[in-house]
Amino acid sequence: MVDEHPLVSEIRARLGAKGVRAGSDAEGYLEDFWGRARGQALCVALPASTEEVSAVLGLCHRHQVAVFPQGGNTSTCLGAVPDGSGQSIVLGLGRMNRIHGVDPVDYSLVAEAGCILADIQQAAAAEGLLFPLSLGAEGSCQIGGNVSTNAGGTAVLRYGNTRDLVLGLEAVLPDGRVWNGLRTLRKNNTGYDLKHLFIGAEGTLGVITQVALKLFPALERLTTVLVSFDDIAHLSALTGPLRRAFDTAIIAMELISASEVGIVKAIYPDLNVPYAAGEGWYLLLDIAHGREGDITDTLQGVLGEAIEQGYLSDVLIGASEAQREAIWKLRHTVTEAHKQYGMGMSHDVAIPLAAIPGFIQAAGALVARQFPQAEVALVGHVGDGNLHYNVMFEKTVWAAIGDQAATRKAVYKAIYDLAASLGGTFSAEHGVGALHVAEMGTYKPALELELMHGIKALLDPGQRMNPGRVLPPWVG
Numbered sequence: 001m002v003d004e005h006p007l008v009s010e011i012r013a014r015l016g017a018k019g020v021r022a023g024s025d026a027e028g029y030l031e032d033f034w035g036r037a038r039g040q041a042l043c044v045a046l047p048a049s050t051e052e053v054s055a056v057l058g059l060c061h062r063h064q065v066a067v068f069p070q071g072g073n074t075s076t077c078l079g080a081v082p083d084g085s086g087q088s089i090v091l092g093l094g095r096m097n098r099i100h101g102v103d104p105v106d107y108s109l110v111a112e113a114g115c116i117l118a119d120i121q122q123a124a125a126a127e128g129l130l131f132p133l134s135l136g137a138e139g140s141c142q143i144g145g146n147v148s149t150n151a152g153g154t155a156v157l158r159y160g161n162t163r164d165l166v167l168g169l170e171a172v173l174p175d176g177r178v179w180n181g182l183r184t185l186r187k188n189n190t191g192y193d194l195k196h197l198f199i200g201a202e203g204t205l206g207v208i209t210q211v212a213l214k215l216f217p218a219l220e221r222l223t224t225v226l227v228s229f230d231d232i233a234h235l236s237a238l239t240g241p242l243r244r245a246f247d248t249a250i251i252a253m254e255l256i257s258a259s260e261v262g263i264v265k266a267i268y269p270d271l272n273v274p275y276a277a278g279e280g281w282y283l284l285l286d287i288a289h290g291r292e293g294d295i296t297d298t299l300q301g302v303l304g305e306a307i308e309q310g311y312l313s314d315v316l317i318g319a320s321e322a323q324r325e326a327i328w329k330l331r332h333t334v335t336e337a338h339k340q341y342g343m344g345m346s347h348d349v350a351i352p353l354a355a356i357p358g359f360i361q362a363a364g365a366l367v368a369r370q371f372p373q374a375e376v377a378l379v380g381h382v383g384d385g386n387l388h389y390n391v392m393f394e395k396t397v398w399a400a401i402g403d404q405a406a407t408r409k410a411v412y413k414a415i416y417d418l419a420a421s422l423g424g425t426f427s428a429e430h431g432v433g434a435l436h437v438a439e440m441g442t443y444k445p446a447l448e449l450e451l452m453h454g455i456k457a458l459l460d461p462g463q464r465m466n467p468g469r470v471l472p473p474w475v476g
Helices: 008-016 023-029 050-064 119-128 143-149 232-248 258-267 295-310 321-331 334-341 352-372 395-399 404-421 437-443 446-459
Strands: 043-045 065-072 089-092 097-101 108-112 166-172 178-181 207-214 219-230 250-257 281-289 314-318 342-350 373-383 386-394
Touching: 008 050, 008 089, 008 119, 023 043, 050 065, 050 089, 050 166, 050 207, 065 143, 097 119, 097 314, 108 258, 119 143, 119 334, 143 207, 207 321, 207 404, 219 232, 219 295, 219 386, 232 250, 232 281, 232 295, 232 352, 250 321, 258 281, 258 373, 258 404, 281 295, 281 321, 281 352, 295 314, 334 373, 334 386, 342 404, 352 373, 352 386, 352 404, 386 404, 404 437
Parallel strands: 043 089, 065 089
Antiparallel strands: 097 108, 108 207, 166 178, 166 207, 219 281, 219 314, 250 281, 250 373, 342 386, 373 386
16 A cells, blocks of 8 residues: 555544545546546645635645645636646635625625535525626536636626625635635725735635625516627627617626537537527627516617618517526536537637627638638627637547647637737636646736736745646746
């Protein structure tokens, strides 16, 4: 029998049998959601409290062992699995899943980092309130990971990214010290707002253990509208009047290509949704309002004019909750469908709103010219400029490609170069992880990288927190 690493023995003594997984028991923590990357670790530590997180990080600091924090392991950019050295640990937060309170007067909720996002939504709803962060993985992703990656989702247009929903947080530093910034104040103008260092840092500066979240009044009514149109050049002619008419009443504004519908229906042929595959585009909206009469006349006016101008071909309004769910079902099934369909290179780009049609047209021509075996499938939070531009290779097509690594690299570079040329970015809401470290070195200004490395050196001088993620090696 191989002797256990002294660190693992010490973690086991501190956390107990439930708090450590090793060998075959660690399997679910070592591979990413997509099955694209697999690592090794000395063990998986599963603390049940902030004090236990502090103890584990303190032990790792003393033994000089790297730590890979992990929430629900739903990262799309390889941000939550260990490297291949086998000399690190994974720190899973799933046992820290308590909601400490919902305050309906303060419109706030305090939860541990391992809470599932859907559970937080339900806890707020039980008090007649709303936590608006919503995304496809909400039944399995954890709030600590959402905060650590500054997740976006479908409601950014009205409520902002996760960063805008965090009032305060608690984090454990790489040496085991605990910083308690768990406040629910809306205004606190007393120097640097340290919580923002940890939001979006992807576990490279410390481990978020608790969060204080901003809640909102529950929505009275929500109307879902599905619009189909043929020409992407007409996108702004549709979205502009809708935004002017409804302003912040628009919760979600999603763009879906008919090609995306085709892929989802190929994997889930029995999916009962009101979308047709083929050519063209869909615009999906959720609009909040009070009484039915508050929206009907305005909606009919805006969409009626668009029909007269030839900008859209069909409109479906969800008249019941069942219809709303059916319309959204396809949108929330996209990720699972891609996983089963084949190799998808998803580009989480942000584009200035006015440049979106031009980007889509140029990118489509580029893919057709350089990668004729591929299919383009697009979904996007078009209201905030975030597009998931997916270059898909069906399984048999991908298997026949000789140099897959070179193809993958060429696809990413082509789309990211185009986005950058239009003033966009290569990561809008998914983060950087290990997958896009090279892009950080290519597209981030040198001064920004220098400042980021300075912060990293201050908080994690041993470079042990989520190494190889977010920041490229510093050459300054």
